[in-house]
Amino acid sequence: MSGVAIAINAAISAAAYFMTVRMIPRFREMFINANLFGKDLCKKDKPQVPESFGVLIGCVFLVSLFLFIPIPFTFDEAAATDAITGGKPDTFPHDKFVELIAALLSICCMIFLGFADDVLDLRWRHKLLLPTIATLPLLMVYYVNYNSTTVIMPNFARDLFGTSLNIGALYYVFMGMLAVFCTNAINILAGINGLEVGQSLIIAASILLFNAIELLLGHQVDSHIFSIYFMLPFLATTLALWKFNKYPSQVFVGDTYCYFAGMTFAVVGILGHFSKTLLLFFLPQILNFLYSTPQLFHFVPCPRHRLPQYDSKTDLLHISTTEFRLDDLNAPGRLMVTVLRNLRLISWHTKADGVVRTNNFTLINFVLVVFGPVHERVVTQMLMGFQVLCTLIALTIRYPLANYFYAKT
Amino acid sequence: MSGVAIAINAAISAAAYFMTVRMIPRFREMFINANLFGKDLCKKDKPQVPESFGVLIGCVFLVSLFLFIPIPFTFDEAAATDAITGGKPDTFPHDKFVELIAALLSICCMIFLGFADDVLDLRWRHKLLLPTIATLPLLMVYYVNYNSTTVIMPNFARDLFGTSLNIGALYYVFMGMLAVFCTNAINILAGINGLEVGQSLIIAASILLFNAIELLLGHQVDSHIFSIYFMLPFLATTLALWKFNKYPSQVFVGDTYCYFAGMTFAVVGILGHFSKTLLLFFLPQILNFLYSTPQLFHFVPCPRHRLPQYDSKTDLLHISTTEFRLDDLNAPGRLMVTVLRNLRLISWHTKADGVVRTNNFTLINFVLVVFGPVHERVVTQMLMGFQVLCTLIALTIRYPLANYFYAKT
Numbered sequence: 001m002s003g004v005a006i007a008i009n010a011a012i013s014a015a016a017y018f019m020t021v022r023m024i025p026r027f028r029e030m031f032i033n034a035n036l037f038g039k040d041l042c043k044k045d046k047p048q049v050p051e052s053f054g055v056l057i058g059c060v061f062l063v064s065l066f067l068f069i070p071i072p073f074t075f076d077e078a079a080a081t082d083a084i085t086g087g088k089p090d091t092f093p094h095d096k097f098v099e100l101i102a103a104l105l106s107i108c109c110m111i112f113l114g115f116a117d118d119v120l121d122l123r124w125r126h127k128l129l130l131p132t133i134a135t136l137p138l139l140m141v142y143y144v145n146y147n148s149t150t151v152i153m154p155n156f157a158r159d160l161f162g163t164s165l166n167i168g169a170l171y172y173v174f175m176g177m178l179a180v181f182c183t184n185a186i187n188i189l190a191g192i193n194g195l196e197v198g199q200s201l202i203i204a205a206s207i208l209l210f211n212a213i214e215l216l217l218g219h220q221v222d223s224h225i226f227s228i229y230f231m232l233p234f235l236a237t238t239l240a241l242w243k244f245n246k247y248p249s250q251v252f253v254g255d256t257y258c259y260f261a262g263m264t265f266a267v268v269g270i271l272g273h274f275s276k277t278l279l280l281f282f283l284p285q286i287l288n289f290l291y292s293t294p295q296l297f298h299f300v301p302c303p304r305h306r307l308p309q310y311d312s313k314t315d316l317l318h319i320s321t322t323e324f325r326l327d328d329l330n331a332p333g334r335l336m337v338t339v340l341r342n343l344r345l346i347s348w349h350t351k352a353d354g355v356v357r358t359n360n361f362t363l364i365n366f367v368l369v370v371f372g373p374v375h376e377r378v379v380t381q382m383l384m385g386f387q388v389l390c391t392l393i394a395l396t397i398r399y400p401l402a403n404y405f406y407a408k409t
Numbered sequence: 410m411s412g413v414a415i416a417i418n419a420a421i422s423a424a425a426y427f428m429t430v431r432m433i434p435r436f437r438e439m440f441i442n443a444n445l446f447g448k449d450l451c452k453k454d455k456p457q458v459p460e461s462f463g464v465l466i467g468c469v470f471l472v473s474l475f476l477f478i479p480i481p482f483t484f485d486e487a488a489a490t491d492a493i494t495g496g497k498p499d500t501f502p503h504d505k506f507v508e509l510i511a512a513l514l515s516i517c518c519m520i521f522l523g524f525a526d527d528v529l530d531l532r533w534r535h536k537l538l539l540p541t542i543a544t545l546p547l548l549m550v551y552y553v554n555y556n557s558t559t560v561i562m563p564n565f566a567r568d569l570f571g572t573s574l575n576i577g578a579l580y581y582v583f584m585g586m587l588a589v590f591c592t593n594a595i596n597i598l599a600g601i602n603g604l605e606v607g608q609s610l611i612i613a614a615s616i617l618l619f620n621a622i623e624l625l626l627g628h629q630v631d632s633h634i635f636s637i638y639f640m641l642p643f644l645a646t647t648l649a650l651w652k653f654n655k656y657p658s659q660v661f662v663g664d665t666y667c668y669f670a671g672m673t674f675a676v677v678g679i680l681g682h683f684s685k686t687l688l689l690f691f692l693p694q695i696l697n698f699l700y701s702t703p704q705l706f707h708f709v710p711c712p713r714h715r716l717p718q719y720d721s722k723t724d725l726l727h728i729s730t731t732e733f734r735l736d737d738l739n740a741p742g743r744l745m746v747t748v749l750r751n752l753r754l755i756s757w758h759t760k761a762d763g764v765v766r767t768n769n770f771t772l773i774n775f776v777l778v779v780f781g782p783v784h785e786r787v788v789t790q791m792l793m794g795f796q797v798l799c800t801l802i803a804l805t806i807r808y809p810l811a812n813y814f815y816a817k818t
Binding site for chain 2: 027030031033035036055059066069088090094098101102104105109112113115116119120121122133136137140141144
């Protein structure tokens with residue numbers, strides 16, 4: 001009975017929540033002593049805030065799931081010890097067992113590498129390498145367990161490719177890139193109090209909602225139960241972190257947390273076989289990434305930090321800006337800023353000497369372009385509201401529209 | 410054919426060696442910038458040496474084994490895809506597969522927690538908690554996979570307990586404690602250039618030798634091949650580390666390395682079913698632990714550091730000392746020091762005011778008590794020589810004597 005396993009998972013998650021809430025304040029001093037802290041630049045007194053608390057909640061998450069490992073198999077009839085031989089029955093879900101362990105290995109490895117990144121301050125190119133390393137075990141287990149690399153084609157492509165297409169190695173490239181995207185997408189939509197944790201909370205809740213709907217519909221039951229096993233303790237520990245990370249932040253979360261969250265989402269998306277739906281829940285992160293592209297790939301000058309500017313007199317956030325001469329940009333750069341300007345997606349100010357000043361191309365700055373100077377707490381709330389809206393859009397796309405693209409078989 | 414798998418593992422290990430040798434010097438600066446460094450107190454100029462390099466070689470080790478995951482099953486006839494159904498055959502070694510992943514999970518978790526310990530400088534009680542957390546996945550997988558907790562009794566105990574005895578939960582306690590012992594035992598026989606890495610090198614080589622002998626004898630083939638898969642890349646990366654960690658150390662290894670090494674040994678001992686033989690290879694560590702007991706449990710005053718004292722004039726190491734009044738010790742403490750004094754295992758100097766001065770109770774100091782002031786490089790060589798001697802003793806106990814205690818069945 002998976003119901004009992006989910007109930008035990010929920011109980012462990014509740015315990016994890018209370019434990020995390022108790023632990024966070026006790027460890028603040030230790031992080032500061034270890035030189036893991038940052039200044040909160042969007043506050044009047046620029047307080048020192050301990051950094052990288054993702055490592056602590058990652059540990060609690062791991063211990064919770066380590067303890068949970070035997071539970072699904074204890075309550076699974078297919079896994080019950082053979083009464084006659086005393087050994088494992090033929091029906092024992094070996095594939096599920098190894099997937100559970102491999103998923104934990106990938107997440108554990110990602111938390112570790114994220115923390116190493118926080119401490120050692122690795123270079124930009126490592127940010128792409130680390131999630132790739134951490135996904136390796138997952139991909140290898142997928143290779144040994146299934147090695148099924150066939151994707152179902154949407155209706156409009158079936159004339160060209162047939163109902164399904166074996167994309168071979170590309171499938172592994174896609175899964176690896178999904179992990180790279182999920183980890184980094186959360187990391188670049190960040191910088192104001194509570195935003196990384198807030199968006200992860202809503203994505204986790206959206207996944208749980210989606211799992212529940214699918215279970216009610218009776219679709220792919222095993223995959224969605226598997227996802228719930230990971231999402232409940234993730235939601236619980238993240239909720240505890242949110243208590244201390246929301247405005248005004250008492251702790252920062254570090255790359256560790258963004259990597260941990262992104263990898264956990266990627267793992268349930270890959271092993272739960274709903275990676276396309278998962279990407280729908282990442283709509284704000286995708287938009288932020290696309291909007292950031294001109295700066296990330298240096299078509300437009302990109303300052304080291306693109307955080308909004310804090311005005312201590314009004315306690316409000318203003319856009320941060322970048323400056324360039326239109327003639328100095330290369331052709332694609334000129335095209336990009338012209339399109340963005342005409343669509344009124346960026347601010348545009350030409351100075352007397354011909355230098356153009358625009359906002360930095362992040363979703364946070366975009367909110368400030370549209371709504372003018374706004375309080376930090378409110379910017380986070382607006383972006384979280386947008387994340388919720390995107391979940392509703394995602395579910396609308398997933399349910400009514402998916403039936404249009406993917407005919408029932 | 411496991412031979413091919415071992416050959417590929419050896420090739421990956423060789424690549425890992427060369428990669429580690431290239432990487433270590435490049436990362437030195439980054440570790441120092443990240444505040445991860447210590448002063449080498451046993452040198453004239455007390456140079457700053459980057460610390461915690463265990464994290465780097467642990468990463469290379471993990472990546473090597475991640476890439477190796479599918480190999481054993483590619484060359485295993487029992488795992489070959491069923492030609493008729495295209496699925497996994499009934500003979501697929503699911504138990505070996507999940508053990509491989511669980512072993513990696515435990516080792517990865519231990520490297521992560523070791524690094525967290527190095528960075529955050531956790532308290533003493535955590536040193537026992539961390540390996541326990543990291544062994545959890547291994548124990549859980551053992552529980553689901555076998556849950557066989559029966560031990561074979563030696564001859565002399567068979568009248569009392571029978572040929573074998575089911576010790577139930579105690580079995581798990583033993584396995585958990587083995588991990589705690591292995592990780593901490595390496596950590597406390599440490600402090601002079603190259604010692605942690607040198608002893609681990611010899612233990613790893615001893616395990617490989619033992620695996621080879623057992624394979625030649627045709628005993629428990631699968632278990633020893635499994636052990637070789639882990640020991641080859643461990644030996645390779647450790648050898649690369651040794652190049653930079655031997656006297657005079659260019660890098661320090663940190664708790665991260667000791668935990669990593671100890672856990673890797675514990676994992677192969679547990680899953681390879683040779684935990685008792687493994688402990689025989691830990692003879693110097695066991696002696697060091699026993700010798701340290703009076704100070705570790707505070708029967709005798711224990712200074713924060715028990716490293717030998719460096720004499721910059723002669724460039725030699727002298728014993729470091731602790732002082733106490735015999736009357737101030739409690740009864741067990743008095744008994745312990747009296748026994749140790751009578752066996753001439755500690756130095757003993759009574760000052761005019763009745764205060765006793767003895768060496769600190771570590772194997773390193775013991776070498777200095779016996780041989781007088783010795784150069785740091787030579788102390789490490791002596792202790793490594795002793796470790797080799799202990800391997801010979803261990804194999805003598807294991808082979809001729811074990812037949813006496815465990816009758817052939």
